[in-house]
Amino acid sequence: MRIRRAVAGLSTLVAAAVLTACSAGGTADVRLAAETPKSTSDITTAPATTTPAKPVMAAGVPCTITATACVSLSGKQAWLLDEGKIVYGPVKIMPGKKGSTTPLGTWHVLYKEKMHLSREFDNAPMPNSVFFYNGVAFHEGSLAKYSNGCVHLSAPASLKFFSSLSKGDEVQVVR
Structure with missing residues (x-):
């Protein structure tokens, strides 16, 4: 049984060497069948790394270093940041009430109005408005x-x- 396997393996090896040499015009290196992968499942490759990078948190705030403004709804505080460093705050805030909550997420400053009058709330004054x-x-x-x-x-x-x-500055609102 062992001899039969050895002979079969040797004949496969010789056939592979001849075919490789013939297909290369007889001038190329002859690769042995033992060195050639039998199927694509025999080929090992390094696994692809698709894990996204973990966000880098800014020191002393619950937001990442990309934020220019950080809002903690549960802490009722806000900060201004520059390249992940606190430049102002924490300051006390009052967020939206139940049913009209301040939206969680990462936003960008859309526009500013020095004295915005809320059409929704009978022209209520909203000084120093920064819409995000x-x-x-x-x-x-x-x-x-x-x-x-x-x-x-x-x-x-x-x-x-x-x-x-x-306009365009990143605002992060977290729970």
Whole structure:
């Protein structure tokens, strides 16, 4: 039985060598069948690395280093960041109430208005408005009662956010 296997293996080896030499015009190196993978399943390759990079968190805030403004709804705080470093804050905020919650996620500043008047709420003044989501902005407002989705800031904090943030800046709102 062992001899039969050895002879069969040797004949396969010789046949492979002849075929390789013939197909190469007789001038190429002769590769032995033992060195040639039998099927694609015999070929080993390094596994592809498709794991996305873990986001880098900014020190002292619950947001990543890409954020320019960070809002913690549960902590009722906000910060301004520059390249992942806190440049202002934490400041107290008042987020949206139940049923009109401030949207979680990563957004970008859409536009700013020094004195926005809310058409939705009888022309209610919204000083230093920085809109980062449709109808939702940082602005000066009460820190004693919940907003209708916006992020209320004190007068000095709203002015700082207004003067520091620019169209396109990243705003992260986390739980």
